Amino acid sequence: MNDHETPEKKDPLLLDHEADGIKELDNDLPRWWVWLFWLCIVQAFGYMLYYHVFNQGRLQAAEYTEESRLGDALKSGALQKFESALVSLQPSKDPAILAKGQQTFTTYCAPCHRADGGGLVGPNLTDDFWIHGDKFADNLKTIWNGAEDKGMLAWKKQGFKPDDVMAVASYIYTLRGTKPPNPKPPENTVQEVKPNEFE
Numbered sequence: 670m671n672d673h674e675t676p677e678k679k680d681p682l683l684l685d686h687e688a689d690g691i692k693e694l695d696n697d698l699p700r701w702w703v704w705l706f707w708l709c710i711v712q713a714f715g716y717m718l719y720y721h722v723f724n725q726g727r728l729q730a731a732e733y734t735e736e737s738r739l740g741d742a743l744k745s746g747a748l749q750k751f752e753s754a755l756v757s758l759q760p761s762k763d764p765a766i767l768a769k770g771q772q773t774f775t776t777y778c779a780p781c782h783r784a785d786g787g788g789l790v791g792p793n794l795t796d797d798f799w800i801h802g803d804k805f806a807d808n809l810k811t812i813w814n815g816a817e818d819k820g821m822l823a824w825k826k827q828g829f830k831p832d833d834v835m836a837v838a839s840y841i842y843t844l845r846g847t848k849p850p851n852p853k854p855p856e857n858t859v860q861e862v863k864p865n866e867f868e
C-alpha cells in the first residue's frame with residue numbers, strides 16, 4: 670500500500686467525516702478562544718459568588734425597581750410642580766404652542782365643545798359665562814382634573830402632559846369673545862366675567 674495515494678489521506682487532521690464533498694479537519698481550537706472559554710468559567714464562578722452567595726450588588730430586578738422608583742419620583746415631581754405653579758401660569762402666545770393646542774382641541778375637545786368652541790355637550794368656551802371660573806388657571810384646572818361627574822374628562826388621566834394642557838388651554842383662551850354662530854346658551858350655574866377681565 671502506498672502512503673502517498675492522495676495528499677488528504679496523509680493529513681493526520683483529516684477526519685473520516687464528509688458531507689457534500691466537504692471534509693472535516695480536526696484542528697485544535699485557537700489558543701485565544703480556549704483562554705476565553707476558561708475565563709468565562711472563572712468569571713461565572715465569580716459572578717455567582719458575588720451576586721448569589723455573598724449577595725453583593727443589585728440584580729436586574731432590583732436595578733429595574735430602583736430605576737422605576739427614580740422615574741416615578743421625577744414624574745410626580747414634575748406633575749406636582751405643574752399643579753402648584755398652575756395658579757400663576759399665563760396663556761402662551763407662542764404660535765407653535767397655539768397651533769399644537771388647536772390640533773389637540775380639534776382632535777379631543779371639538780366633539781363636545783364644537784370646533785369653534787361654541788359648545789355642544791360641553792359648554793360654550795367663547796362667552797362670558799363660566800361654570801368653573803373665568804381665570805386661565807381655572808380652565809387649566811378643569812382640563813387637568815376634569816369635572817367627571819358632569820361629563821368633562823380629567824385629561825391628566827388620558828395621558829395628557831402639563832405641556833399639552835397648557836397648549837390647549839392657551840388655544841381656547843384665544844376663542845374667548847369670538848362669537849361663533851348658534852352658540853350654546855349659558856349653562857345654569859353661571860358666573861359672569863366683566864369684559865375688562867379679558868386681556
Ligand code: HEC
Binds near residue numbers: 774779800819
Ligand atoms: C365628553 C365630552 C367632553 C370632552 C371630550 C371635553 N369636554 Fe370640556 N367639558 C365637558 C362638559 C360636559 C363640561 C361642563 C362640566 C360641568 O358642567 O361641570 C366641560 C367643561 C369644560 C371647561 C370648563 C368650562 C366652564 O364653563 O368652566 C373647559 C375649559 C373645558 N371643558 C375644556 C375642554 C378641553 C380643552 C377639552 C379637550 C382636551 C375638553 N374640554 C374635552 C365635556 C367635554
